[in-house]
Amino acid sequence: MSVHAHPTTPQFSANAHRAMGDGNLQEALARLRVGFSTRRAAAIADLPEFDALRDAARDIKIHTLAHLDLYIEAYEQRVKESGGHVHFARTAEEARRIVLDICAAHGAKTVAKGKSMISEEIALNDALIAAGVRPIETDLGEYIIQLRGEMPSHIIGPAVHLTKDQVEADFRRAHTHLPHDRDLTEPSAMLAEARAVLREKFIAADVGITGANFLIAETGTSVIVTNEGNGDLSQTLPKAHIVLASLEKITPTLEDAAQILRVLARSATGQEMSVYTTFATGPRRAGDPDGPQEYHVVLLDNGRSAMLGTEFEDMLRCIRCGACMNHCPVYHAVGGHAYGWVYPGPMGAVLTPSLIGVEKGGQLPNASTFCGKCEDVCPMRIPLPKMMRHWREREFERHMTARPQRAGLGVWAFFAKRPALYRLGTALAMRALAFTGRTTGRISKLPLAGGWTATRDFPAPQGRTFQSQWRDRTKAKAR
Amino acid sequence: MVETGRKIRVGLFATCLVDLFRPTVGFAAVKLLEDAGCVVEVPAQTCCGQPAFNSGDTNAARAIALQAIETFAPYDYVVAPSGSCAGMMAKHYPELFEHDPELRARAIAFSAKAFELVSFLVDVLGVTRVAARFPHSVAYHDSCSGLREMSVQAQPRALLETVEGLELRELSEADTCCGFGGAFAVKFGEISTAIVDRKTQDVAATGAPVLLAGDLGCLMNIAGRLKRQGSSVAVRHVAEVLAGMTEAPPIAEAPAGPKKG
Numbered sequence: 001m002s003v004h005a006h007p008t009t010p011q012f013s014a015n016a017h018r019a020m021g022d023g024n025l026q027e028a029l030a031r032l033r034v035g036f037s038t039r040r041a042a043a044i045a046d047l048p049e050f051d052a053l054r055d056a057a058r059d060i061k062i063h064t065l066a067h068l069d070l071y072i073e074a075y076e077q078r079v080k081e082s083g084g085h086v087h088f089a090r091t092a093e094e095a096r097r098i099v100l101d102i103c104a105a106h107g108a109k110t111v112a113k114g115k116s117m118i119s120e121e122i123a124l125n126d127a128l129i130a131a132g133v134r135p136i137e138t139d140l141g142e143y144i145i146q147l148r149g150e151m152p153s154h155i156i157g158p159a160v161h162l163t164k165d166q167v168e169a170d171f172r173r174a175h176t177h178l179p180h181d182r183d184l185t186e187p188s189a190m191l192a193e194a195r196a197v198l199r200e201k202f203i204a205a206d207v208g209i210t211g212a213n214f215l216i217a218e219t220g221t222s223v224i225v226t227n228e229g230n231g232d233l234s235q236t237l238p239k240a241h242i243v244l245a246s247l248e249k250i251t252p253t254l255e256d257a258a259q260i261l262r263v264l265a266r267s268a269t270g271q272e273m274s275v276y277t278t279f280a281t282g283p284r285r286a287g288d289p290d291g292p293q294e295y296h297v298v299l300l301d302n303g304r305s306a307m308l309g310t311e312f313e314d315m316l317r318c319i320r321c322g323a324c325m326n327h328c329p330v331y332h333a334v335g336g337h338a339y340g341w342v343y344p345g346p347m348g349a350v351l352t353p354s355l356i357g358v359e360k361g362g363q364l365p366n367a368s369t370f371c372g373k374c375e376d377v378c379p380m381r382i383p384l385p386k387m388m389r390h391w392r393e394r395e396f397e398r399h400m401t402a403r404p405q406r407a408g409l410g411v412w413a414f415f416a417k418r419p420a421l422y423r424l425g426t427a428l429a430m431r432a433l434a435f436t437g438r439t440t441g442r443i444s445k446l447p448l449a450g451g452w453t454a455t456r457d458f459p460a461p462q463g464r465t466f467q468s469q470w471r472d473r474t475k476a477k478a479r
Numbered sequence: 480m481v482e483t484g485r486k487i488r489v490g491l492f493a494t495c496l497v498d499l500f501r502p503t504v505g506f507a508a509v510k511l512l513e514d515a516g517c518v519v520e521v522p523a524q525t526c527c528g529q530p531a532f533n534s535g536d537t538n539a540a541r542a543i544a545l546q547a548i549e550t551f552a553p554y555d556y557v558v559a560p561s562g563s564c565a566g567m568m569a570k571h572y573p574e575l576f577e578h579d580p581e582l583r584a585r586a587i588a589f590s591a592k593a594f595e596l597v598s599f600l601v602d603v604l605g606v607t608r609v610a611a612r613f614p615h616s617v618a619y620h621d622s623c624s625g626l627r628e629m630s631v632q633a634q635p636r637a638l639l640e641t642v643e644g645l646e647l648r649e650l651s652e653a654d655t656c657c658g659f660g661g662a663f664a665v666k667f668g669e670i671s672t673a674i675v676d677r678k679t680q681d682v683a684a685t686g687a688p689v690l691l692a693g694d695l696g697c698l699m700n701i702a703g704r705l706k707r708q709g710s711s712v713a714v715r716h717v718a719e720v721l722a723g724m725t726e727a728p729p730i731a732e733a734p735a736g737p738k739k740g
Contacts (some may be wrong), residue, residue: 300691333674367670369658392533396535412526413536426499429499452668455672456675456707467524
């Protein structure tokens with residue numbers, strides 16, 4: 001079974017350990033951490049009103065979430081009027097069932113897929129394969145990881161964990177019909193090869209499945225942004241087009257979507273706009289040059305409506321740009337697969353416990369230094385550290401906090417609430433620690449702090465505490 | 480901002496780490512504040528409550544916060560030589576009492592007078608230069624909470640520029656986290672180490688023999704890693720240099736001269 005259905009999120013620390021020893025991954029991550037942040041910074045430097053745009057984009061989402069029921073209703077109405085169908089899926093299972101039924105109705109043997117994180121979330125490919133339908137990923141990154149049987153490691157760059165050499169090896173392994181001695185040294189050669197291979201498959205596909213960046217309530221339109229144009233072909237060539245989207249993708253108007261688009265690509269890749277922004281409204285009409293005969297939207301809830309009205313509602317503003325992970329020191333160290341499920345990085349640390357349960361996802365919101373860079377770069381100003389802290393609160397309330405930490409914290413809080421005892425206790429403890437580190441100024445091994453002292457010395461205290469020295473000074477002055 | 484007639488009364492919030500590990504930072508903070516014309520007192524105190532807050536123990540965090548609010552009630556300002564503890568008091572105390580309007584109002588009033596030391600000197604007291612000498616090149620690390628919660632970035636650099644003999648060499652990623660993160664550094668020690676390794680590489684690349692920052696948590700983390708790597712870089716709190724009080728050995732280093740006992 002794939003990791004989709006069986007998250008390895010509970011083994012985050014072990015995953016991270018493996019990731020930090022993976023040379024190829026570390027090489028890819030070193031490239032990523034510089035590339036994305038440099039390009040984003042340049043794009044934003046060119047747009048002085050970026051912060052004002054962020055505020056506007058955030059406010060659009062806040063408004064939409066406050067009236068989500070109304071906008072969903074309006075959206076459904078518009079889709080119906082344009083000849084399309086909206087299917088509501090409460091769970092991943094329901095969403096898979098709906099997609100399989102549509103595929104069955106068309107006797108589909110193959111489906112062409114544009115990039116969709118919802119498809120990953122509901123583990124659609126496994127279900128399609130089990131039903132005898134062949135899913136063809138048409139996004140280059142998704143295509144590469146499909147060849148490798150992997151999960152995406154990043155929400156906008158599924159294959160960012162790989163080096164060019166690894167991809168070249170995969171292509172040579174998979175595309176055996178091509179000349180063995182062909183030159184694949186340039187990335188553009190690999191892109192051309194992937195395009196040629198995929199183009200044939202688009203033609204053969206019976207059903208096209210894409211995600212959506214926006215679902216426009218005003219017009220019933222689905223909007224996707226891509227850099228390869230693969231989404232356009234996935235949704236126009238086959239007989240039926242299925243849009244997979246979660247319900248927070250609903251956006252009131254085209255103008256609102258245009259506002260949000262201005263912050264999306266800049267935050268994601270540092271582009272002003274993605275290369276393709278494609279609008280699809282209903283099936284092909286008489287006189288249209290192309291388009292599908294049927295147009296379906298599967299609107300997935302899967303735990304999201306339960307986030308509305310809670311301390312996690314702000315997370316539903318997320319537009320999946322990836323800026324949080326592009327700037328996260330933890331993501332930079334371990335990459336996306338360590339997070340063990342579909343959504344990595346800071347947004348995953350908040351969203352994953354909501355979607356798969358805090359019992360499985362609980363380590364993620366703890367694996368943060370709270371450096372705040374994610375919130376700083378989030379175009380939607382989502383308070384990611386604050387929401388990770390809310391998960392920690394829930395874990396603490398439910399006694400899920402690791403026992404040594406809880407015990408240590410309990411002792412600390414006991415003293416912190418009693419200043420006189422605190423002064424006495426800490427004065428004694430610091431004298432003892434200072435004595436331990438008296439010759440070197442540092443301590444190389446400390447009980448209960450092995451996570452620190454395995455790789456770092458622990459600085460020894462100077463000796464007497466500040467407060468006790470201060471009291472002596474004050475007394476001396478009074479004399 | 481500085482009132483005439485009456486001196487500003489500052490309650491120094493020493494912070495746990497300074498109180499317990501590096502009192503010299505506390506004395507340096509007092510000197511800087513007194514030199515700027517403040518009356519400084521250090522009321523009996525414990526912790527700001529951040530360890531409890533970040534571990535999800537909201538009840539303990541509230542109790543400790545209320546105690547701090549009470550303790551520092553008599554002062555015009557509460558100033559901490561730490562962006563992290565100051566951020567807790569200035570930004571997070573009000574969040575702790577979101578469901579209690581009366582306590583929330585008190586927390587908000589308190590948060591308005593809570594400051595990080597160096598930004599307080601520059602932004603509130605209008606200090607533009609210090610009388611200190613430190614003839615070394617230094618690198619300066621921006622601690623995350625100070626930078627993002629308390630907007631501490633230009634102020635320490637501005638004052639460091641006025642230290643006689645000091646040359647500031649910028650880190651290439653001064654605003655990237657050092658990997659400390661409180662309990663994170665112990666619970667996820669391996670990841671924390673990977674992050675601090677980038678920082679120590681960045682420090683080495685500047686060639687500066689001294690690293691400064693405004694938060695002892697980050698400093699202990701970076702110094703701990705540097706010393707384990709055998710680095711000779713001296714690590715200090717920025718207040719020590721600004722106050723001209725650099726007699727004590729750097730963080731995680733032995734006292735100079737013949738060792739006793």
